[in-house]
Amino acid sequence: MRPVYVDFHTHLDLYPDLAEAIAACDRKRVATLAVTTTPKAFDRNVELAAGSEFVKVGLGLHPQLVDERHSEINLFEKLLPRTRYVGEVGLDASPRFYKSFDLQKKIFQDILEICAAEGGKILSLHSVRSAKPVLDYLEKYLPEERGTAILHWFTGSVSLARRAVELGCYFSVNEQMLSSPTGEKLIKEIPFERILTETDGPFVERNGVSIPPGDVSGAVRLLSVLTGKDELEVRRQILVNLKALLESRM
Ligand code: MN
Numbered sequence: 001m002r003p004v005y006v007d008f009h010t011h012l013d014l015y016p017d018l019a020e021a022i023a024a025c026d027r028k029r030v031a032t033l034a035v036t037t038t039p040k041a042f043d044r045n046v047e048l049a050a051g052s053e054f055v056k057v058g059l060g061l062h063p064q065l066v067d068e069r070h071s072e073i074n075l076f077e078k079l080l081p082r083t084r085y086v087g088e089v090g091l092d093a094s095p096r097f098y099k100s101f102d103l104q105k106k107i108f109q110d111i112l113e114i115c116a117a118e119g120g121k122i123l124s125l126h127s128v129r130s131a132k133p134v135l136d137y138l139e140k141y142l143p144e145e146r147g148t149a150i151l152h153w154f155t156g157s158v159s160l161a162r163r164a165v166e167l168g169c170y171f172s173v174n175e176q177m178l179s180s181p182t183g184e185k186l187i188k189e190i191p192f193e194r195i196l197t198e199t200d201g202p203f204v205e206r207n208g209v210s211i212p213p214g215d216v217s218g219a220v221r222l223l224s225v226l227t228g229k230d231e232l233e234v235r236r237q238i239l240v241n242l243k244a245l246l247e248s249r250m
Contacts, residue, residue: 003239005217006031007197007216008197009200019048022052025214026055033056034049037064038062039072039073039076040075058085058086059076063089084121089125091128092128093130105137108137112137116142119147121148122147122246126152127156131155132156138167149168154186158186165190169194170241171190172195174204175211192241197216197238206218
């Protein structure tokens with residue numbers, strides 16, 4: 001069956017019931033990228049998503065966990081041939097995680113180099129307070145023809161967004177991002193064919209409750225408001241964008 005929606009950055013394994021969260025994405029026909037935060041979480045996600053028509057699993061090593069989990073880079077390298085999808089990976093320079101920033105950069109470089117060597121990977125990237133170094137590293141260690149990056153919940157400047165577009169990046173956007181003035185401004189700078197939707201569930205909340213698995217309806221509605229396209233057109237264009245991403249040079 002064809003997907004109806006796209007949720008290309010969600011943490012299904014952080015919902016109370018992973019199997020039910022996967023089933024919900026299948027029922028709603030949401031083309032889903034379930035990211036993980038440590039290589040050790042990968043197997044269980046793959047196992048439970050094995051029968052799913054719409055859920056793919058990303059192999060991740062979250063920058064906020066690099067401090068404790070950096071030794072799992074070996075497991076990351078071992079598991080990488082089993083998946084085309086990588087995430088959540090990236091950098092986080094916010095005060096709480098800045099002490100591990102040097103180590104984060106080392107691990108991020110390793111990840112990009114391993115991905116570049118294998119080729120054809122699609123990466124979902126975290127770039128909190130670090131949009132510039134993330135783009136610098138991408139440019140240096142993952143040439144465009146060796147893999148594709150999706151900047152998840154990008155909060156960098158307009159000029160960095162333009163630079164990311166030139167580097168071939170996609171952007172996955174969620175309803176919380178699109179409700180902020182920064183997000184609104186960014187959307188006007190990014191070519192629509194580079195946009196995908198995400199929930200970043202269960203972290204994104206609606207009225208104080210985690211957004212339901214795969215529910216990108218809010219993101220679609222806000223994209224419609226911000227671009228003047230009707231919701232059906234937004235939804236269809238996002239599916240076209242995903243198809244182009246998945247079929248690009250790989
Ligand atoms: Mn996330």
